[in-house]
Amino acid sequence: MPILSKPKHEIIANALASGSCQAEAYRAAGYVYKPANASRLCRKPSIEARVREIISERVNSEAKAREIAMERAALTEEWIILRLKHVIDLSIRGLPVHDRNGGATGTFKPDLDAAISGLKLAAKIAGLLVHRHEIDQSGAFARMTDAELDRAFSEQLKALGLSEIPDPASRDLVN
Structure with a gap:
């Protein structure tokens, strides 16, 4: 257009x-x-x-x-995912805890906020999290009647080349 x-x-x-x-x-x-x-x-x-x-x-x-x-x-998906996995692992394991003199105590303090952020990003990359965004008017479907919803759904199925659902008025109700 x-x-x-x-x-x-x-x-x-x-x-x-x-x-x-x-x-x-x-x-x-x-x-x-x-x-x-x-x-x-x-x-x-x-x-x-x-x-x-x-x-x-x-x-x-x-x-x-x-x-x-x-x-x-020169960033590849493999490079990014490998580095992301490394950062997540480091965040979960955490940084070493030091005593007053600066010596390592042998314990680690995890950064769980960073780990969660990394896991969310990894899930988004893997396609497990999808950002949904309304393109038409906000809440347009909420204002439709059942018949209008069925008609809109039917039109979208036709546009995608899928078979149409039967008209809800012509459905036989089973008692």
Whole structure:
């Protein structure tokens, strides 16, 4: 989708894609903020589609930039994961405890906060933790009826090329 034909709409789409609320996006485009007008304009399908496209473009460019930076720094996944594992192990084991004279006592004090942070990062790298972010309007599904939810789900299944679920009204209830 090319940039929007109306410059003010493109400004709103960019502001929304950057995380601004509807009021901030509406004002950024030069409009005098009126909640109903801002909501109506920000919910236009062309603007919502443009916001999704901008976010997708940014994600792709950030991934490409990360890839180039890693190549330049000669960082490989293996190197990063190996170092991360080493840091986690050191944090769990801890640093040696010294007496008043500076001599090692033979005991270690673990840094569990650092270990937990490292484990969270390792889980994120391994794909065990996923950051979820709503792209459309916040809470859009919460305002839908059951029939609207079924219809939206059905449309998404079709878009993914999966088989459609039967219409809930035509389902036979088993007693």
